[in-house]
Amino acid sequence: MTDAHGFQHVCPNGGAVYADKGYGLNPVKITLKRKGCHDGTIKKNNMKEKNRDKDRWLSAIRAPYERVFAHRNKKVRYRGLVKVQFQVGIRALVFNLKRLMTLGVDRITLCHT
Incomplete structure (x- = not known):
């Protein structure tokens, strides 16, 4: 079970959600639409709506926040x-x-x- 399966419980009402490829599933998209959130998920390589420039831009937005967790020791x-x-x-x-x-x-x- 992935984090995407519990996404409906942590998705905010409104705003935007920037997530990685694991959240590109249809149930996540439905939850985002139902709660009025902007979909900022990075698309997988085999998806029709894949836009590399947009994904690069989304990755740049996520980078400062991801760095905090990447530098954390396990x-x-x-x-x-x-x-x-x-x-x-x-x-x-x-x-x-x-x-x-x-x-x-x-x-x-x-x-x-």
Whole structure:
């Protein structure tokens, strides 16, 4: 069973959904249409409506979000839920701080007016 089989339970009402080739199934398309979502799924190579330029554009939109999961380690250093949650939280904090440095602090407002 794939994630696409449970898609109807997590699909938002309205908006857009950008997903990979595994979500190009007809039940997913029906769910997207029923909930009023824009279909941003990448099409498989054997589909008639395959558009490589559109798929490249959709991949560029998904890339920053996918990178977070791609750089995440599959293993943890500690045992116990609290220690593992702390490790994952610190790793996410470090990732966000590195991203903030890449974006440049001068472009981000850090205080409220």
